[in-house]
Amino acid sequence: MKKLIIILTATVLVACNSSKEKNKIDKNQSSEMATQNDKEKLNDTVAYEESIMLLGKANRKGFQMDAFKDWFSTGYESYPPDSETIEALKPLLKDVTITVFMGTWCEDSQRETPHFYNVIDVAGFDESKLTLITVSDEKTTPQGFEDGKNITNVPTFIFYKNDKELGRIVEYPIESLEKDMLAILSGKEYKHAYAE
Structure with a gap:
């Protein structure tokens, strides 16, 4: 049972960290996209x-x-x-x-x-x-x-x-x-x- 709790806890921690990392990447990508959209296009x-x-x-x-x-x-x-x-x-x-x-x-x-x-x-x-x-x-x-x-x-x-x-x-x-x-x-x- 202890092994199962440790495995579940480790899985949850890994999932939370990767989710935070994913959110960090998504925010960075959103920020980059917004910056690109804010720049005015030239020479279209x-x-x-x-x-x-x-x-x-x-x-x-x-x-x-x-x-x-x-x-x-x-x-x-x-x-x-x-x-x-x-x-x-x-x-x-x-x-x-x-x-x-x-x-x-x-x-x-x-x-x-x-x-x-x-x-x-x-x-x-x-x-x-x-x-x-x-x-x-x-x-x-x-x-x-x-x-x-x-x-x-x-x-x-x-x-x-x-x-x-x-x-x-x-x-x-x-x-x-x-x-x-x-x-x-x-x-x-x-x-x-x-x-x-």
């Missing part, structure tokens, strides 16, 4: 016509995909930002955040977005302060990133300081990207192409 693609388009939050790495790298690289390398304007722009970019809405399917976005990246690179802008949102041809995202932003045309470059919109460039610049950015960030009167 969906089918578009005979190719793909980026849709949702993205970053520069997304433009290195085969479907986009030719127009991005060509546009980036072919755009010579005005150095005098860039020098005036540099100190104004320090406390600014920028949100860009663009469509990889859109010719205007394909032209202006690589130029924009060239400008911010030459100006030394901290890219962690840039949010890139890629939209469908209806100017929407599954996550609704465009909600309340009045995105009518792309690309749209929105400049913020202390969470307040300073201005935006819509579809194409009036003078050049860097000159329009300088006008917006220096507080000069600026109207984008679709402003009333």
Whole structure:
């Protein structure tokens, strides 16, 4: 009888310990899954016509995909930002955040977005302060990133300081990207192409 009690006690202890260990693993796995879900996906693609388009939050790495790298690289390398304007722009970019809405399917976005990246690179802008949102041809995202932003045309470059919109460039610049950015960030009167 004593042997049976010892065996049963040992079995219960082993079962409890393995159950605790199993619970510990399950909690760790749940925590990892929650962390992965909390991280925002970047550079998601969906089918578009005979190719793909980026849709949702993205970053520069997304433009290195085969479907986009030719127009991005060509546009980036072919755009010579005005150095005098860039020098005036540099100190104004320090406390600014920028949100860009663009469509990889859109010719205007394909032209202006690589130029924009060239400008911010030459100006030394901290890219962690840039949010890139890629939209469908209806100017929407599954996550609704465009909600309340009045995105009518792309690309749209929105400049913020202390969470307040300073201005935006819509579809194409009036003078050049860097000159329009300088006008917006220096507080000069600026109207984008679709402003009333």
